[in-house]
Amino acid sequence: MAGNSFGKIFSLMTFGESHGEALGGIIDGCPAGITLDFDAIRNEMQRRKPGQSSIVTQRKEEDEVQFLSGIFEGQTTGTPIGFIIPNTNQKSHDYSDIKDTYRPSHADYVYDKKYGIRDYRGGGRSSARETASRVVAGAIAKQVIPNIKIHAYVSSVGKITIDKPYSELDFSKIESNVVRCPDMDMALKMEDYIKEIKKQGDTVGGVITCVVQNVPIGLGEPVFDKLHAELGKAMLSINAVKGFEFGSGFEGAKMKGSEHNDLFNEDGTTKTNLSGGIQGGISNGMDIYFKVAFKPVATLIQKQDVLTKEGKIINLQGKGRHDPCVVPRAVPIVEAMTALVMVDHYLLQSKSERFLGLF
């Protein structure tokens, strides 16, 4: 109810503030008998981790996950998987500047109004540090549905945009550069631009494209829990996201039906895929693809007007080590949330929706 859990059958509940003792979560509903690949989990954590390259925040956080339950001799047991990620970097900061002020376009002000109290250290619960727990769960989710392939990449940084469709890109190049852009020429331009933005003490937004391949036909629920509605909510729940579109998206709104309809091949596949792999909320076996828009990070290393608790505007110098552009580190988060949606609908679909001569 209070919005800290996600998923119906494969369900994740997270806890933790950026500068408390630890973050963590519980995965409830993971099927039993899966031999976990812990290196794969660690690898996903590395991709999200601060300090991984020169274009992301230089904060030092180890982001090491400790599993506390639900795994026995390397296998999932079907019982809840509890885990924590200790905050090793949370000590001895001076928060006097942030304690009694509200930074623009941050959640400081609304938390105080909503709850009457907030843990102001490093953004508290509103910090994107919370997404570390999502990456843990997403990495496990991927292992439950290994045949479904999820590829996210940076398709825009500010106004710099890949103009090729995903089908012309080589996903194996995504991790070859710090931006996580599979078009190498654009990747270099994006990297240069982010460095320039960083020098200015400014930040910039961007777009991530995600492609999900080899999806079985029939995932998604037809009315309120359409597969794309679930994906949309998952993406919009990620910090800094301002928009979501799938298939033809906003461009599709400009088209005519005679241009937009995806004609069938005899095997049930379609000649075009403006539907984006989902029809009537249900996967049709074609690639699912969607775009996620991220606003620029609100924390600037510049002077900025802030509001005090007493209702005064004062000019404050921003400080700290923040991401000049959030999208390179958001790629594994987009993938993780996608995996959580896919595994949940995969498990939901299984036997429960079609009568197959139950025992």
Next chain:
Amino acid sequence: MAGNSFGKIFSLMTFGESHGEALGGIIDGCPAGITLDFDAIRNEMQRRKPGQSSIVTQRKEEDEVQFLSGIFEGQTTGTPIGFIIPNTNQKSHDYSDIKDTYRPSHADYVYDKKYGIRDYRGGGRSSARETASRVVAGAIAKQVIPNIKIHAYVSSVGKITIDKPYSELDFSKIESNVVRCPDMDMALKMEDYIKEIKKQGDTVGGVITCVVQNVPIGLGEPVFDKLHAELGKAMLSINAVKGFEFGSGFEGAKMKGSEHNDLFNEDGTTKTNLSGGIQGGISNGMDIYFKVAFKPVATLIQKQDVLTKEGKIINLQGKGRHDPCVVPRAVPIVEAMTALVMVDHYLLQSKSERFLGLF
């Protein structure tokens, strides 16, 4: 679980196929003691109803709602409100053409693959007729939170787009034209264009903008159930929707933080509102605004290739009375879903989230 309900505290579950006996739903969790304005409910139904103007489908459907419970002497009692909308138009059609074929970009094919059976008459459960139940519930939701003002309007039809921000528009003009566009010049252009499209037997997409005003500060849950994530899911659950953006949206992804941050006034309001009234997933008291992209309706009055159950492609003449452009009739649906999200978060926020000296 099977995705036919929406909302946590103020919850709607719907049922019904387009050509079954009746559609309907149950609203569970409506507070007791609200004197309902039944004319207001009827009015919302009229706005969604087919046949209301020359640019929408000419199907005849009465869409009269019958309330069966939860209301006593005109007031809500706190018990579930059951209602039905009889299908008066469902008789005696010939479905032989549609029974064994799958139309492109419809849900026919995926329903058959998911369930192994489908009610093929008029689209069955995948028909947008289901949204009639949402409009009933939304009309009641609006009456629970009368101070929150919800205004949706058509901002694009195909490539014809209002280029003014919502603040320069007069919402009282929305219902003055059949398109539901408050810019009268653009409304005329859109109307002409829709008529032309209709003549071609074609369809066209469009965009609806929605503005929510007078929202209390503090609605929305900070992590997975961010207010905009809930709104996004609500919109993406509407038939034919391909995209959702709020505040600066996809444009915001191109901006720099120094341009994008909304500086505070001393009273906690902000000078700009690129945030779109929501920060960190929680309403900040500024206007909430968002855009919803609708693809063109897939049913054409043209010849089209369809797939048969046996795996053959045949060319079929589309027929029937369908909307050449869905957005005029989708305006009340967008408002209804918005109202459902707002009332749910309003009730959730109440006492439960802040300790106020409980009894």
Next chain:
Amino acid sequence: MAGNSFGKIFSLMTFGESHGEALGGIIDGCPAGITLDFDAIRNEMQRRKPGQSSIVTQRKEEDEVQFLSGIFEGQTTGTPIGFIIPNTNQKSHDYSDIKDTYRPSHADYVYDKKYGIRDYRGGGRSSARETASRVVAGAIAKQVIPNIKIHAYVSSVGKITIDKPYSELDFSKIESNVVRCPDMDMALKMEDYIKEIKKQGDTVGGVITCVVQNVPIGLGEPVFDKLHAELGKAMLSINAVKGFEFGSGFEGAKMKGSEHNDLFNEDGTTKTNLSGGIQGGISNGMDIYFKVAFKPVATLIQKQDVLTKEGKIINLQGKGRHDPCVVPRAVPIVEAMTALVMVDHYLLQSKSERFLGLF
């Protein structure tokens, strides 16, 4: 949230007051492809119906269910099954006596305090008439899991109790008498006693025993949603229920471990079954059996002190046609709620909890 729905995967939401337009409900999550036996549904409704014998209430209610959706050509389609049961008997009563008074041990008083308003006609939402919707859903649930056999019967009326264990009874005799007691000698005694109680204008309580056979091993969730906890909640949600025990029950609390432990046979069955077919919350394949205690109906055909809205005690003559003993008609309700629990856990268990080489 407001407590009008039951079940997670196979979910029932009900609506309706005893004297409103209609009762009804929505079943969401019923698997597709089940050919429904409508006679079997009707038969369950007949077993619950008033007026079926001389020892139950003589009210006339047709209790005819109308299915509105989710069924196509006799088969379930996987979409929600909406249904209504019109209240044909609700007209033209005089409620002036009940309108402003609170009857003892009824819900009149608490409804008014909780909601500030109540539909006082015939008990409104608190009437056991609501259980008609449960019987509809239970009858469908039984058809999803035909191999699981559910037998409920009356084991006590007042102090008259069958002292035989269920294994010595012939379940085929349950429907052979109006009490629904498979021990024919006791059935006659119970019937005579109920008639005597009725003559006095009084009522009497009783106990129903339920036996569930042929249950697959592994149903039930180990911590909060133990199979017996779900059954217990299901039973306690039925009007007038005061207690639930399974297996050895309250007697088991008096025993020693060395007497109580169920020793294994080599095939995994157990020599005794004090566990009641459930260990650690999970079915073990042995018979599940439990008892449900019903208090005497609170409505008497006698003079009784009641409280007025103004806070006065007045003496009022009870009237109407009420059950002198509720248990004969409660037998199909106990079975229906049992079926809802079993089908939900059956579907939940399926693929989702054990990794079986997912596609």
Next chain:
Amino acid sequence: MAGNSFGKIFSLMTFGESHGEALGGIIDGCPAGITLDFDAIRNEMQRRKPGQSSIVTQRKEEDEVQFLSGIFEGQTTGTPIGFIIPNTNQKSHDYSDIKDTYRPSHADYVYDKKYGIRDYRGGGRSSARETASRVVAGAIAKQVIPNIKIHAYVSSVGKITIDKPYSELDFSKIESNVVRCPDMDMALKMEDYIKEIKKQGDTVGGVITCVVQNVPIGLGEPVFDKLHAELGKAMLSINAVKGFEFGSGFEGAKMKGSEHNDLFNEDGTTKTNLSGGIQGGISNGMDIYFKVAFKPVATLIQKQDVLTKEGKIINLQGKGRHDPCVVPRAVPIVEAMTALVMVDHYLLQSKSERFLGLF
């Protein structure tokens, strides 16, 4: 879905096996602004802890809870409260005897059948050690609703039973003896009996009575989530529980309506309270009281027949340090689960169910 969470608004999800790294949980939905009394939490943990007296298990477990989030400067912040209880006692046991055998009336067998794998060390997830997390959450729940008073006590051990109603007992005596029985004479008899049972290497069951006082009128939802149905489920979810009854309970089933009805006083209280403080599923302001039956612990320090994985029966000597009677340590667990139900319904009831001129 997988049954590891409890509560709708004030929600607890737990994780952990008895011999894994740690147990723990997340409390989601605790209101903000509550200054926590950590000594009170610790005190509840002490009451549940093994080794607290000579009549309970002599296992050494520190049961120290570490809070990781959701609390700032001693106050709840409205964000999820994550906590862990490290297992300090879990090392270096020899489990070779239990690994491949199924003990009678334990969950070993059904876990293996359900999941295909189990953490056999010390009972794993099926161990009552899981209830430590419930006690943490219950101790916090009590602090959210300080005016509601919850008193549980041991009313039976084996056949030794207090025959006085709770109103003749002095609750302040509950903690004065190791049995947690407020009748001092009976407490001594119970203690002696437990010691005798322990000497035999046997175990014995018992009954806990719980009384909830000062409950506001109006808690509980009228149909499926009746307050007593929720309490019943909560109790039945505790390890070893076989039965639940409230108010008149199973005795009530023997009574006549004219004896059972609780006549009103003019202030809305009732002269008798056979209803047990709940009418129609809703609290009426009178004391809520109920009984919970616990079977004898299945682990004996005797030779017993067990089933091997290979389907052989072998005779095995039970060992370890187990409770000869579980009820003394179960008293705080019963209270904790009661508190979780009460706080959840308290928060649910608040503004959301009655229209009070919402802003």
